[in-house]
Amino acid sequence: MHKDHIYAEPLAHIQDFRFDDQVADVFPDMIQRSVPGYQSIIQTIGQLASRYQQANSHFYDLGCSLGAASLAMRRNISAAGCKIIAVDNSPAMVQRCQRHLEAFRSEVPVTVLEGDIREVAFENAAMVVINFTLQFLAKQDRSPLLKKVYQALKPGGILVLSEKIISAHSRSNQLLVDLHHDFKRANGYSELEISQKRTALENVMQPDSIAAHQQRLEQVGFTESTVWFQCFNFCSMIAFKQP
Ligand SMILES: Nc1ncnc2c1ncn2[C@@H]1O[C@H](C[S@+](CC[C@H]([NH3+])C(=O)[O-])CC(=O)[O-])[C@@H](O)[C@H]1O
Numbered sequence: 001m002h003k004d005h006i007y008a009e010p011l012a013h014i015q016d017f018r019f020d021d022q023v024a025d026v027f028p029d030m031i032q033r034s035v036p037g038y039q040s041i042i043q044t045i046g047q048l049a050s051r052y053q054q055a056n057s058h059f060y061d062l063g064c065s066l067g068a069a070s071l072a073m074r075r076n077i078s079a080a081g082c083k084i085i086a087v088d089n090s091p092a093m094v095q096r097c098q099r100h101l102e103a104f105r106s107e108v109p110v111t112v113l114e115g116d117i118r119e120v121a122f123e124n125a126a127m128v129v130i131n132f133t134l135q136f137l138a139k140q141d142r143s144p145l146l147k148k149v150y151q152a153l154k155p156g157g158i159l160v161l162s163e164k165i166i167s168a169h170s171r172s173n174q175l176l177v178d179l180h181h182d183f184k185r186a187n188g189y190s191e192l193e194i195s196q197k198r199t200a201l202e203n204v205m206q207p208d209s210i211a212a213h214q215q216r217l218e219q220v221g222f223t224e225s226t227v228w229f230q231c232f233n234f235c236s237m238i239a240f241k242q243p
């Protein structure tokens with residue numbers, strides 16, 4: 001596995017973070033060392049696929065990167081006529097995701113699409129996963145996407161939404177950010193790596209608060225949602241479409 005050293009040396013000019021070849025090559029290491037609970041979240045997505053599968057339905061992985069959530073769902077689907085659709089707009093990610101999925105055998109078909117999740121049409125969904133992707137969309141694009149997801153879900157279907165979050169209170173927000181930075185340091189990132197990556201993400205990733213997410217989910221039609229995971233400033237929610 002390739003180790004992430006992208007921000008290890010001082011950069012004269014820190015460019016906005018992009019999901020290019022350089023990032024795709026180190027992505028498993030980067031996400032593992034940067035997102036507390038990432039592995040547990042992926043495993044739980046598999047468990048949820050097992051519980052919420054419906055025959056003849058679609059499972060979407062929006063902003064799939066290398067397809068970790070798709071692989072977890074695929075291992076857990078046994079119902080007839082199911083299909084996974086993984087979407088990402090980064091050619092570097094889509095290329096590697098395709099290869100990754102081909103490396104393991106399965107009965108469940110997976111289609112990997114290179115495209116913008118704001119433009120792709122969804123239908124017939126038992127489960128939609130948006131694992132750390134909504135945070136990269138402009139704020140005004142978030143509700144329209146979630147509305148589209150709500151409309152594509154079958155009765156009894158679920159959305160799994162994982163996000164980096166901010167807290168509205170500055171003291172708690174600062175503590176969660178500090179604890180996250182401790183986590184990165186404990187995983188071998190230097191102060192320079194932490195601060196240069198933080199700068200690179202500043203313009204491209206705008207987290208919402210949990211309250212803002214809950215309000216948006218309700219506004220697009222989800223009458224019930226719950227936070228099932230939180231560690232520091234990272235959380236994962238499940239939103240339900242009524243059966
Ligand atoms: N508009 C867009 N359309 C399609 N893809 C997009 C868009 N914007 C960003 N992306 C894609 O969303 C992914 C976000 S990473 C997801 C991890 C994965 N879910 C995982 O479970 O390992 C999270 C992170 O790096 O923090 C990248 O691959 C982008 O190319």
Ligand SMILES: O=C(O)C(=O)Cc1ccccc1
Nearest residue numbers: 030031034035164197198201
């Ligand atoms: O690294 C960080 O500080 C993060 O917020 C998480 C992350 C992980 C991988 C790509 C972009 C952001």
